[in-house]
Amino acid sequence: MKRIETLAVHAGGEPDEHTGAVSPPIHMATTFRHGPAGERQAGYEYQRESNPTQDRLETALAAMEGGEAGLCFGSGMAAMAAVLESLPAGAHVLIPDDCYTGLRVLGAEFLPQRGITASAVDMADLAAVRAALRPETRMIWAETPSNPRLCVADIAALADLAHGNDALLACDNTFATPVLQQPLTLGADVVMHSTTKYFGGHSDVMGGALVFARRDAFHDAVFHRRHLTGGILAPFSAWLILRGCRSLPARMAWHCRNAKALAEFLSTHPAVEAVHYPGLAAHPGHAIAARQMSDFGGMLSFRAKGGREAALRIAGALRLAINATSLGGPETLVEHRASIEGENTVSPANLLRVSVGLEHPDDLLADFGRALEAVGE
DSSP: OOOHHHHHHHTTOOOOTTTOOSSOOOOOOSBOOBOTTOOBSSSOOBTTTOOHHHHHHHHHHHHHHTOSEEEEESSHHHHHHHHHHTSOTTOEEEEESSOOHHHHHIIIIIGGGGTOEEEEEOTTOHHHHHHHOOTTEEEEEEESSOTTTOOOOOHHHHHHHHHHTTOEEEEEOTTTHHHHOOGGGGTOSEEEEOTTTTTTOSSOOOOEEEEESSOSHHHHHHHHHHHHHTOOOOHHHHHHHHHHHHHHHHHHHHHHHHHHHHHHHHHTOTTEEEEEOTTSTTSTTHHHHHHHOSSOOSEEEEEETTHHHHHHHHHHHOSSSEEOSOOOSSSOEEEOHHHHHOTTOOSOTTEEEEEOOSSOHHHHHHHHHHHHHHHTO
C-alpha cells in the first residue's frame, strides 16, 4: 500500500496518454462528441455531469482518503449541502455545537425546507451524542478538529453510535486533511473537504469535495443531485487543486511545526486566557487527537484576557499575520470569528482564530509577541 506522501504525488497524475505530458492537461470542453443516438465515444457527454480534469482530482482525493469514490463541487458549502440534502425527508441530523457557521445556518434555515431537522450537540461528549439520537436520526455530522474552538471528537466511537442507530457518520476533515487524519479508516461513511483550504493551499482557488467509503446508493443519490443542480467544480479549479495535492504532505508538516511553536508560545503569555490547540497536552481532546491523528494541524485559536476589545487590539496590531477569513494558505491569517459570524455567533467574543502559515516560526512569534504587548500599552 502506498503511503500518503506517494499517493499525493501520483494519484490522478498519470502522464497524458496522447502527449506524454507529465503535468495533467486541463480539459476545458463543456460538451463532448457522441454518436447520432447519444453514444458516448470517450465516456463523457457534458461538463456538468463529469469532465476528465475533475475525474483526475476525484481519483486522487479518493485514494488519499482511502475511499471508493470522490465527488468534487464548486465549494465546500456546495459539497456539504449536497450530502445533507440527499437524506430523505423526515430525517434528523446531529451536528456539532462548535462548527463552521455555514453548517449551522444550513441546519437552521435550509434543511427544514427539505423536511430535514438538525440539532446541535457536543461531539466530544459521547453520552450527550447518544442521548440526542432519535429513531429518525440518519446522520451524525462530525467536525474534528472543530471550527473555531478546535474541539476533538472520537471518530471511531461516533461511527459506532451512528451505525448502531442505522445512521451514517459524515466527517468534515478540512482542518486535518488526509495527511493527518483519515476518518474512513476509523469507520466514517463520508468525508467532506473544503478544498479551497489546504488542498488548494495558495488562497487562489475555491472548491469542495466528498469522499465515500463505498460507491453505493447514497453516493449515487449525491452524484445525481450534483448533476441536476449543477454544483460542479470548474476544470481549471480542479487542475489547481490537483496541483495542490502534490505538495500537501510537505506543506502540512510546516503548518504543523509552526502551529505547535505558536501554540506553545501563546499558552505561556500573560495576555492570553486560553489556547485551543489539540497538540497541547492540556487540551481536553489531546489524547484522542494523538490516537487518531498523525500530527495536530496548522489551525489554532486563543482567547485574549480583557474580552472582545483586547482581542481586536491584538488583531489590529499584527503586522506579518493578515486579518482575513479562510485558512490553509502559505500566509498566516487571523480572524475575530465572532465578528465574521455576525449577530447569531456562538464563538467567544475574545477568541481569535489563527491559520498558521509557512513563514519562519521565529518571525511569527515575534509578530504575535509585539501584538500581545500592545494590549497593555
